[in-house]
Amino acid sequence: xxxxxxMNFKGNCREAVEFYAEVFGTEPSQLMTFGEVPxxxxxxxxxxxxxLIMHARLTIGGSRVxxxxxxxxxxxxxxxxxxxxxxxxxxxxxxxxxxxxxxGGNVVMELQETFxxxxxxxxxxxxxxxWQFNLGVE
Numbered sequence: 265x266x267x268x269x270x271m272n273f274k275g276n277c278r279e280a281v282e283f284y285a286e287v288f289g290t291e292p293s294q295l296m297t298f299g300e301v302p303x304x305x306x307x308x309x310x311x312x313x314x315x316l317i318m319h320a321r322l323t324i325g326g327s328r329v330x331x332x333x334x335x336x337x338x339x340x341x342x343x344x345x346x347x348x349x350x351x352x353x354x355x356x357x358x359x360x361x362x363x364x365x366x367x368g369g370n371v372v373m374e375l376q377e378t379f380x381x382x383x384x385x386x387x388x389x390x391x392x393x394x395w396q397f398n399l400g401v402e
Contacts, residue, residue, distance in 0.1 A: 265352035268328040270396055272345040277317035277333040288324045295320045298335070302379055310336070319380075347386075347394030355383055358397045365389045 273280050281292050299314030316333035323329075330349060334340045350361055362375055368390035375385035375397065383399035 265350065265354065265357060266328065268330055268349040268351055270330045270332070270347045270349045270394075272332055272334050272340065272347075273317075274340045275316060275333055275336075277320065277331050281317070281320045281322065281331050284324070284329070285322055288322065290322050290324060293321050293323065298333075312336075344392070344394075347396055349396040349398060351398045353400050355399055358383055358385075358399055361395075362387060362397055365395055 271280070278295070281295065285292055295317065296319045297314060298309055298316050298318045301318055303309065313335050316335065318332055320331040321328055322331075328351075334345075350358065352358060358375065362385055366387045366389075370388045372386035372388060372394070373384070375383055378384045381398045381400065383397070385397045386395065387397075388394050
């Protein structure tokens, strides 16, 4: 199990990833745009959003740091654009932590299968800290 940092950006994620990669002397291990993900007819993607980064990752000092742009229609607040991601191969750990963190908090996305994870969800805890949960994602 690990706790990883996840940072969101408002359209300048690619620039941020390149900057941090240079600062810390590393290369992105993954850089995926929203246009590369499988389309969902329930949530059509605007043409101007296809170039935005959906997911990027750097390894900095042995820690995974993940990055994403937020879509234009999503809220974005500088200072609240960092969340923590629990990454584990243990579904019970995810369920337990999710259930405890959601008490007094806000479920952003229920735990469910996605195209990138067999079990993924998001919750903001009662202290305003955003948490993401990933089963079996390295």
